[in-house]
Amino acid sequence: MDNNDTRIKNLGGGSLLIAWQLKGKNVLIVGGGEVASQRIESILASDAFIHVLSPQNGLHPRTRQFIELRKDRITYHERCYSGPGELDDMDMVLTALDDNELSRSIVELSRQRRIPVNAADIPDLCDFYFGAQIRDGPLQIMISTNGNGPRIASLIKTRLQKGLSGLEGEAIIKVGQLRNKLKERAPGVGGQLGRDRMKWISSLCNKWEMEDFTLLDEAMMDRLLDEGWEQGKRVPEIKDLGIRPTGNNTHRCRLYNACSNSLVQTVIAFVAGAAMTTLLFRHVSKR
């Protein structure tokens, strides 16, 4: 058995990580407290329609703020949960309640109707878990500990955030536009053409810096396709297109900061040295 055989034999014990497309779907959130406010924020990112069910006096200030500012997406039902009818037309159900019994019964009902359900207080009964998230435009990173240690997920998120340059979201948008342009020029699904398209885009992504993509505009993308894809599927350097990177990525920034810090130190040392010399000179010449 080689390493890959062992890996395949050991697969399991986790959960499926997917980017669930909820656009235009109906999501019911029972409860309006702090946890509900976090759920609202997560679901808003997916362009779903949100239905919040809670009495007024149970609303967290952030839940109130979401309801107030996102009337386009959130319908607030000012009442206590009234029974199975609340689940009609729902595509997903979330409970964020301080009432474990009620939460449990809503999970059971959802299950009977085959509606995916998450109960914030009963991990064992959840169809899916939330996770800590990093978002930058189309870039979405979720950190999950599969229910073991949510606070650890949050800490890992902070560490990962520090390792990102901040250019990734913009770069991904540009790559998406370029891929669409390429598909327009070389349309079709599958076959040799599909393989060539994938190979070209992959090679480009491997070769270019993240920052390079952020510099592309429509005209430059067309040029890249004219002088690259159309010329024997060549993968040009960014400078071949007449674009000069500004060096605005983390690595280069760090290098620059380190340089500028030592420059400041050198200037301060030089000024201090000159001042000391002047004082010493005056002192000696007064004697």
Ligand SMILES: C[C@@]1(CC(=O)O)c2cc3[nH]c(cc4nc(cc5[nH]c(cc(n2)[C@H]1CCC(=O)O)[C@@](C)(CC(=O)O)[C@@H]5CCC(=O)O)C(CC(=O)O)=C4CCC(=O)O)c(CCC(=O)O)c3CC(=O)O
């Ligand atoms: C199973 C899961 C179900 C679900 O909610 O989907 C779940 C369950 C529970 N969490 C509890 C407690 C805490 N939850 C947090 C924070 C977060 N919890 C999140 C997700 C999840 N929490 C899912 C699994 C996530 C995973 O797999 O890692 C995060 C990542 C995302 C989000 O909530 O959107 C978000 C961080 C977001 C961020 O910072 O970015 C903190 C820390 C804090 O607030 O800083 C604490 C206190 C410290 C601690 O307990 O660790 C309790 C009560 C336990 C008790 O009573 O003792 C339960 C119920 C139980 O475990 O029984």
Ligand SMILES: NC(=O)C1=CN([C@@H]2O[C@H](COP(=O)(O)OP(=O)(O)OC[C@H]3O[C@@H](n4cnc5c(N)ncnc54)[C@H](O)[C@@H]3O)[C@@H](O)[C@H]2O)C=CC1
């Ligand atoms: N998954 C997670 O990350 C976490 C889960 N939890 C759990 O999540 C649950 C909710 O926590 P919080 O939001 O902090 O509680 P909370 O006390 O702030 O909110 C409870 C909400 O339930 C509503 N509610 C109560 N009875 C209701 C009913 N019959 N119908 C409709 N709404 C009703 C209240 O109006 C209130 O909005 C708790 O059980 C807690 O243990 C807590 C922390 C983190």
